[in-house]
Amino acid sequence: MRSITIRRPDDWHLHLRDGAMLEGVIADTSRHFARAIIMPNLVPPVVTTADATAYRERIMAALPKSDRFEPLMTLYLTEDTSPDDVEAGAKSGLITAVKLYPAGATTNSHGGVRDMEKAMPVLECMAKIGLPLCVHGEVTTPEVDIFDREKVFIDTVLDPLRRRIPELKVTMEHVTTSDGIDYIRSAERNIAGSITTHHLIINRNAILVGGIKPHYYCLPVAKRESHRLALRAAATSGDRRFFLGTDSAPHVDPLKECACGCAGIYTSINTMSCLAHVFEQEGALDKLEAFASLNGPAWYGLAPNEETITLVKRDTPVSFPAKIETGAGPVTVFDPMFPLHWDVA
Ligand code: DOR
Ligand code: ZN
Secondary structure, eight states, X not given: OOEEEEEOOOEEEEOOOSHHHHHHHHHHHHTTOSEEEEOOXXXXXXXXXXXXXXXXXXXXXXXXXXXXXXXXXXXXXXXXXXXHHHHHHHHTTOEEEEEEOBTTSSTTOTTSBSOHHHHHHHHHHHHHHTOOEEEOOOOOOTTSOGXXXXXXXXXXXXHHHHHXXXXXXXXXXXXXXXXXXXXXXXXXXXXEXXXXXXXXXXXXXXXXXXXXXXXXXXXXXXXXXXXXXXXXXXXXXXXXXXXXXXXXXXXXXXXXXXXXXXXXXXXXXXXXXXXXHHHHHTTOGGGHHIIIIIHHXXXXXXXXXXXXXXXXXXXXXXXXXXXXXXTTEEEEBOOOSSOOOEEEO
16 A cells, blocks of 8 residues: 555644743644644643643644644643542533643652542542543552553552542553553453554663663653564554554753653654554554544544545655754654655645
8 A cells, every 4th residue: 555544643642841842843743633632741730720721822822823733631630639620621621631640650740649549539520520531550669660660550550540430531641561451451441542653663672772772761661572562463453442642752852861861752743654654564554543543532532533634655765854953952853763654745
């Protein structure tokens, strides 16, 4: 196949940041994607409906005038989040989901939840009104090995939570292990998982073999090859519980290329080319639309986009910049380590 037309995709997990970085990255998303779930881990985080209203306005102001793009706003769950504020935000249509960061799990998560008990009133309210909880599914307990943090989270936090509040809809974001895939597959309802572009392409060797490669470091960290293969099988299966959430997370190069580099991989600009390559490799180009454009809206109770995009396979590789320049500084673009031939026409 040399060309494929699919409904316009959405990104169900995106970091747009703020200020000069927001201005520098937003067009890479709005060029291809109609909607995205916007992560609330700004400094300070987006914790109230008023914060989300103001952030949405800043996003719309940064959007190129020619692009139509809808940011789907989230709230950052804290131990002090008010159920009434969440309910009002959801009912007004502004808030699409609430995000749980276990405290310390990743970038700007120190204000996240330490004691799940304190979040129960909000979570019960969300179950009542049908508002999904997006989870960063990793424990932060220092004793737990970083490669085991997703599995331990499922066993000790996620599964007990879902047994306690079975009506709560949970998106397990950026699933990185076969344990996560198996857990979602085994559940009867009320759980789905997003999968990033980069976790379909790299395993942990990309970070560590031949020297430390900070631009392949993200959280949850890439796992061993067997896990990557499980993610590819799930993403390309067409199963409605799996959909795209790029977790494109720009950091300027000086904050990645240093002794304690930040977690995050920037993929907005070449995600659709990378995905077409992966789905073609798996003989599943016919499932790309389900993963990128249909399963996500179905899970979030939204209609799929009416517009379409066409991907065309070029004879010569499509070139992407190694870095983009933003007002905040240069941001390195994800290098899949193979030439990309699929191009959004
Ligand atoms: O790699 C990541 N980067 N993972 C996250 O969970 C957060 C993100 C960021 O905000 O930089
Ligand atoms: Zn993220």
